[in-house]
Amino acid sequence: MNILKDAFLGGLSFLGLPEDRAVILMYHSISPGIDYFMNVEPKEFEQQMKYLADSKRPVISLSELVRRLRNKEPLGSSLVLTFDDGYRDNYEIAFPILKRHNFPATIFVTTGLIGKSDKRALPRLSVEQLKEMESSSLIDIEPHTVSHPKLATLNAADAKKEIDDAKKIIEELLGKKAAHFAYPYGSYAPETERIVRECGFESATSVREGTVGADSDLLHLSRVSIDSSTTFAQFRGKLSRGVDVYQWTKRLFTRT
Secondary structure: OHHHHHHHHHHHHHHOOOOOEEEEEEEOEOOOOOOOOOEOOHHHHHHHHHHHHHHOOOEOOHHHHHHHHHOOOOOOOOEEEEEEEOEOHHHHHHHHHHHHHOOOEEEEEOHHHOOOEOOOOOEEOOHHHHHHHHOOOOEEEEEOOOOOOOHHHOOHHHHHHHHHHHHHHHHHHHOOOOOEEEOHHHOOOHHHHHHHHHOOOOEEEOOOOOOEEOOOOOOOEOOEEOOOOOOHHHHHHHOOOHHHHHHHHHHHHHHO
């Protein structure tokens, strides 16, 4: 199956990315030798970032992308880097690579796990690491709920507590306004969207794969997952409009 995906996505990379589209990449952990689907090996992450640097593709912050979308400005075939959950390896491994290339990124942090480890025994970012990265001007720390639930399964009161409490924690820790949010598991309902809007977020990112353009809803921004199954051929294809063609083809065959 991966060979077919390589051929399909790699072959579609020739489509490139039009000036009126952007791609938001979604990473999680960047650690060597761990058995976790959402992990990317450090050497592969290094190769991917070097490819972006060598290609001269514009890498902009999520805040800048949202500003351009809101003001209906050209997106310039830009790329945005995001990381979910707040793993310590984002600081230890990814951050030095990002600094080397001067690439901005947004890290969505599950606030209830700050300074702790998750069920896989993967350590999360500490308060000190969050503050250092935020102060670098390259990294934007944003909330990803308190406990990482599927928000669509919660009642309105519980969903609001998860979202609003995480926002307040980030704001108090870092002395800033939290402007962007990521739905855990990409799970949201109409009620969730209303809460996110009422909490004052400028954008919210999902896990629905695809490019971003003027037609995108700021509270349902698509992203492209980069994980342990992503080969370099697929990575190149995911930076292009080919990712939209691939998702459209998948949906077509799923319906038939």
